Every structure is written in structure tokens, then in C-alpha cells.
Amino acid sequence: MRSVLPVLTVIAAILLIWYVAAVGMNAQWARDQAARAGVEIGWSEIAVDAMRQERPVLPAPHQVALEFWRLTWTEEVEGRRGIVQSGSLSNRSLVYHALVTLSATGLGFLIGAGFGILLAIGIVHNRAMDRGVMPWAIASQTIPIVAIAPMIIVVLNSVGVSGVLPKAVIAAYLSFFPVVVGMVKGLRSPDAMQTDLLRTYNAGAMQGLGKLRFPASMPYLFASLKVGVAASLVGTIVAELPLGGAGLGTRLLAGSYYGQTIQIWATLIAAALLAAAMVGAVGMVQRVTLRRMGMAR
Amino acid sequence: MTAGNDAVIEARDVSLTFQTADGPVHALKDVNLTINRGDFVSFIGPSGCGKTTLLRSIAALEYPTGGTLTVNGMTPDEARQKRAYGYVFQAAGLYPWRTIAGNIRLPLEIMGYSRAEQKDRVERVLELVELSGFGKKYPWQLSGGMQQRASIARALAFDADILLMDEPFGALDEIVRDRLNEEVLKLWARTEKTIGFVTHSIPEAVYLSTKIVVMSPRPGRITDIIDSPLPKERPLEIRDSRDFIEIAHRVRDGLRAGHGDGV
CATH class of the missing domain: 1.10.3720.10 (MetI-like)
Structure with missing residues (x-):
């Protein structure tokens, strides 16, 4: 049990750095979009947008996790071509x-x-x-x-x-x-x-x-x-x-x-x-x- | 000089020079020695006197650069190929992935003994060194003294008439060493092997040997050969007897003379 805390600390640190980096790297695209629409946006709006872009420079961890889940469990268990419904592994999974x-x-x-x-x-x-x-x-x-x-x-x-x-x-x-x-x-x-x-x-x-x-x-x-x-x-x-x-x-x-x-x-x-x-x-x-x-x- | 039929190991003017970066090192110079069947011969001297080199030469692990050395009338190499001797090293050197029985079986496997024969022999030598019941243990489960006994059992497992031991008890404490010395004497009496034993302990050499070879360094040479008058039966108390003390004195004098000053 003593090893749990250090491991969790390291994971938390990685996630934090990842999120901060995601905001920083995806900010330009958010600003460009806003400029094209003719609006000024602050860091709070940029942060929100940076988490839900479709093609971010650096995806946020939860986006990666959801995509991973979608391309494994969801695709195989619920998808039409997944192993549950077609009997063979989906070539998209x-x-x-x-x-x-x-x-x-x-x-x-x-x-x-x-x-x-x-x-x-x-x-x-x-x-x-x-x-x-x-x-x-x-x-x-x-x-x-x-x-x-x-x-x-x-x-x-x-x-x-x-x-x-x-x-x-x-x-x-x-x-x-x-x-x-x-x-x-x-x-x-x-x-x-x-x-x-x-x-x-x-x-x-x-x-x-x-x-x-x-x-x-x-x-x-x-x-x-x-x-x-x-x-x-x-x-x-x-x-x-x-x-x-x-x-x-x-x-x-x-x-x-x-x-x-x-x-x-x-x-x-x-x-x-x-x-x-x-x-x-x-x-x-x-x-x-x-x-x-x-x-x- | 002709050797009797009993001579097992004969050295005539044996020399061995190592070529090193700092020039030649004379590990052995003009060594003359006859070891007869059934002898218990100790080689004693300070480090660098060539006692281990001499033993390794007998075992064909080193090759003399001069003189002649014969083992059972053959060259050491031929004798090694005929598996004429068992060798016990300074450390037990048991293979950690083999059990004690597995380690003792090692030479038997290499020499092609049958499985039944292997089993018999392992049991016999384990009993000989009083390790019966430890066959299934791994080396790390045994004390240092027990490991060294197992390595002696390994050297006894096959039918070699000669047992060569290179400071086998050097790393053990004095109490364990005393007990093992007694056991080695018993073993020697029971097996009637010819034993060559390297040591740097005077009491050990005197207690065990029928013949003590005193050596000195630079160049490695024999300064004295003492035939012990002690009886074959030797309780530990014999170390307080007059004979014992006299021999120990002579050994010490030999060591001192070789050094040219006090040891």
C-alpha cells in the first residue's frame, strides 16, 4: 500500500502537465477561430475550447481515454462490426x-x-x-x-x-x-x-x-x-x-x-x-x- | 634418482615463470618433490610463495615452464584427462542453480555415470561429509562450512585417488575449521586417498600432514620438507603434545629462513 501514494502522485503530475500543455498548444487554433468569428476570447474560454477540439495539436488526456474506450470496448461490444454482433473483431478497433x-x-x-x-x-x-x-x-x-x-x-x-x-x-x-x-x-x-x-x-x-x-x-x-x-x-x-x-x-x-x-x-x-x-x-x-x-x- | 612404485606425484626441477607487464615473475623455481601414495601433504608459506601455483600445476590448471612434473607417471594434462584427481577450491564454488545433490552429481553427469550409480554415489559421499538429508537444499540455504563440505563431497564423488585442496577452509572461522580438519583426517583414513593441501596456517598443516612442504616467495621455492612423526590417529588434543610443538617450531623456522628475517 505504501507504493500507491508515490505512483498516484506521479500520475497526477503527468496529467497536470499534460492538461497545461494541451491548453497552451491548442490555444492558437482557438484564437484563430475566434478571430475569424470576430470575437475576443480570454484564457478561460481558450481553456474550455482546448479540451474539446476535434483535431487538437495535443489532445487532452480525457479525450484520448474516451477515444481509446470507443475504439476498443464500444467498437467491439456495441458496434455493428464488433465481435459481439458479427462474431469477428472489427477492423476499426x-x-x-x-x-x-x-x-x-x-x-x-x-x-x-x-x-x-x-x-x-x-x-x-x-x-x-x-x-x-x-x-x-x-x-x-x-x-x-x-x-x-x-x-x-x-x-x-x-x-x-x-x-x-x-x-x-x-x-x-x-x-x-x-x-x-x-x-x-x-x-x-x-x-x-x-x-x-x-x-x-x-x-x-x-x-x-x-x-x-x-x-x-x-x-x-x-x-x-x-x-x-x-x-x-x-x-x-x-x-x-x-x-x-x-x-x-x-x-x-x-x-x-x-x-x-x-x-x-x-x-x-x-x-x-x-x-x-x-x-x-x-x-x-x-x-x-x-x-x-x-x-x- | 629413481622413484619407488609408490610415487604418485613427482616434481623434478619444476619452474614456472609468468610473463607480466612488469617483467617475468618466478612463481616456482627448481621445485623437487615426491609425493607417495597415501601421503597427506601440506604446502605452507606466505602468499606469493607459489604453493597454489604448484597445486594448480599438478592439476594441469597451470603449465610449468621448466622441469618435469608427473602425476601417476603421466603428464599432468594426461592425468587430468584420465580424471586422476578431485580439486577443492578456496571457495565452495557450488552452482547456485543446482541443489547440493545436483552439485555433487555434476562431475558424475560429465563423466557419464548411470543414473542409478549417480544416486548411490551422491548418497554415499553426502554421508561421508555428514550432510545426509541436505541433498535437496540449495547452496544458499547452507552455512559456509557446510557448503565447503559439499564441495569436498563433490570432489570425492568420482573415483580419483588424489584429492587436491587449495586453502579449502581459509574463509571459515577457527571453530568450524577445527571440526572440518578432524573430518578431513577421518575422510583421509577411510578413503586412503593421496591428499595435497594448501594452507597458510601452521597448526592446520602440522595437525593434518604426514609431510609438510615449507615454501617461500620471490622466487617461489621449497625451503624445507618435514616428514611428520605424528601417529595417523590424531585427536585434536595432539596439538598440545611435544612432538606437535616441535614440528610447528621447525615449520616456523623454515618460513622465517625463507623470508630472510622475522615473519
Whole structure:
């Protein structure tokens, strides 16, 4: 219970700053409208207007919340095309688009994490890979993903790969890196004594990996998986921008085409909730795994 | 000089030089030593005298740069590949994700013992170090002394005739250390293994050993080898006997001579 008050305080502060900023940023439009109508308006009227514009520069929190509710619960439960009345998710609801994004993110994350783990094992066991691979892995992350994403999609499309996979590849592109870095650190975490011990048993490299390095790397792996899963979501959303179809990225782009700022923000909230849920899921797997390994006290 | 059939570990003019940024460091110089089957040999000396390096060389964890070193008539590397010894490190070094039984099983899994055999051996060595019933606990649930006993059990679990121990009780308090010293002696009597034991405690060395190797630093070398006249049966009270005190004196003199002044 003691943690409730600080959390509420921070939320209240954020909301306050948000409202003040909304008034400030939407004021110009309110003044322009008033000028066109030939009336003078004061700050009190501006404040009221700033809360209910249709396309505000910065929507107020309650507008975003209402839009989010409308695009999830209302659309699915009461809408004609919602799951309650049509039996399938409405393509206007954020639930549908979030699931589309989730599937690509999940697939990309699995590919990226698997690739990252394999790469880390190679780097730890092979001097040439240690020297040769890491610079390329770092270089890969210095390229802006918005620049390379459309090219990856075009290239994959030209070889007949389309659908969820191009998105997943871009998600994997972003998520493998933190996993490589974390896993290399984790696989190297056993101290000299622990590796010497295996030497006295004349254990092979694979036994060293299975019995010592891999179990020892678990805390590092989960830390990097949490970063990786969030990066994977960013990659998927970026990939969805040029692709069209469905997904939160597509909704963001559509919102910005038509100046639907409230819808953009509602979509951003959906993306944030999705990221939080995925990081939370990784955290749960972490807790269960570490408890089973006797490493959680 | 020919060694008898009983010689398990033989060092002839063994030297080991580390190349460091500040120039070569002579960790071992002209070390000559014969350890016979069933010996309990202590290596004692101040830090930097090469006692741990010598033990690690026997275990093929370090490689001498000069002289010859044989273990069971083989090179240390061959002996290691034949799993000729169990090694107990300064810290217990139990894997935190394995239970005590799981840790003791580790060498058995690596060496390919059958599951039934693993179970038997784990139970046997747990009893040997008086940890029966603790197999299912995780290392952090045990005291430091119990963890070190578990690590000794791990080194005893497979059939190595040689047990190498590198200051195994260095981090423990004196009361626990006394008890473990007694237990090690009992273990040694029951298993008839050849034991190499690094320590910096004079009473510990004298109490445990049949042979005490006194070493001194810069360069690391042997200054005295003392064959203990103490009987194999050694109650803790033996530490007040005349023989014991005399040997302790000789060890102290050896340490002093190696230093060239008072320790």
C-alpha cells in the first residue's frame, strides 16, 4: 500500500502537465477561430475550447481515454462490426490491430532472440566470431530502422515473402542486438574458479555450455529479453508504416494522414499497453524459470 | 634418482615463470618433490610463495615452464584427462542453480555415470561429509562450512585417488575449521586417498600432514620438507603434545629462513 501514494502522485503530475500543455498548444487554433468569428476570447474560454477540439495539436488526456474506450470496448461490444454482433473483431478497433501487431512482434521476437542467443554462443566459443561479428552487430543498429525497413520489405517481397514475415524480420532486426549483448555477458559471467572446476573434470565445451555457461547466463538473458521485446514492437510498428493493411503502425499512419490526433494518441496508448503486457509476460517467465532453478530467494 | 612404485606425484626441477607487464615473475623455481601414495601433504608459506601455483600445476590448471612434473607417471594434462584427481577450491564454488545433490552429481553427469550409480554415489559421499538429508537444499540455504563440505563431497564423488585442496577452509572461522580438519583426517583414513593441501596456517598443516612442504616467495621455492612423526590417529588434543610443538617450531623456522628475517 505504501507504493500507491508515490505512483498516484506521479500520475497526477503527468496529467497536470499534460492538461497545461494541451491548453497552451491548442490555444492558437482557438484564437484563430475566434478571430475569424470576430470575437475576443480570454484564457478561460481558450481553456474550455482546448479540451474539446476535434483535431487538437495535443489532445487532452480525457479525450484520448474516451477515444481509446470507443475504439476498443464500444467498437467491439456495441458496434455493428464488433465481435459481439458479427462474431469477428472489427477492423476499426484497436483490439484487432493490436493483435495483428502482436503476432508480428511475437514472431519477430522469437526469431531475434533465437538468432541473438546462437550468435552469442558463437561469439563466446569462437575467437574469429568474437572479433568479426560484434562490429557488424553494432553497425546494424546504427542504421536508422525507418531507412532500412522499406528496403527489407521490398527485397523480401521480390523473393515472394510477404504477410507477417517481413514485419517479423524487421522486428527481429531490432530485437536480436540486446539479446546478443546480454547473452555474451551472461555466458562469460562464470568466474575462473567455476570454469577451472569443469576443466578438472575434463569437461568439453558443449558440457561447459550446458552445465555452466547457459544456466549462469539466465539472469542476463531475461534482462536483455525485456529490452528485446520492446525493441521488437518498435520494429513491427515501423514496418507497418509503409506496408499498409492492418496493425497499430498502419493506424498511426492513417491517423496522421487525416490529422486525427486523438486517434493517434489512442493508438499510442494501445502500443504502450501492448509493450507493457509483453515485458510483463517476459518477467513472469523469468520469475518462474529462476524459481525453478532455485535462483529466486 | 629413481622413484619407488609408490610415487604418485613427482616434481623434478619444476619452474614456472609468468610473463607480466612488469617483467617475468618466478612463481616456482627448481621445485623437487615426491609425493607417495597415501601421503597427506601440506604446502605452507606466505602468499606469493607459489604453493597454489604448484597445486594448480599438478592439476594441469597451470603449465610449468621448466622441469618435469608427473602425476601417476603421466603428464599432468594426461592425468587430468584420465580424471586422476578431485580439486577443492578456496571457495565452495557450488552452482547456485543446482541443489547440493545436483552439485555433487555434476562431475558424475560429465563423466557419464548411470543414473542409478549417480544416486548411490551422491548418497554415499553426502554421508561421508555428514550432510545426509541436505541433498535437496540449495547452496544458499547452507552455512559456509557446510557448503565447503559439499564441495569436498563433490570432489570425492568420482573415483580419483588424489584429492587436491587449495586453502579449502581459509574463509571459515577457527571453530568450524577445527571440526572440518578432524573430518578431513577421518575422510583421509577411510578413503586412503593421496591428499595435497594448501594452507597458510601452521597448526592446520602440522595437525593434518604426514609431510609438510615449507615454501617461500620471490622466487617461489621449497625451503624445507618435514616428514611428520605424528601417529595417523590424531585427536585434536595432539596439538598440545611435544612432538606437535616441535614440528610447528621447525615449520616456523623454515618460513622465517625463507623470508630472510622475522615473519
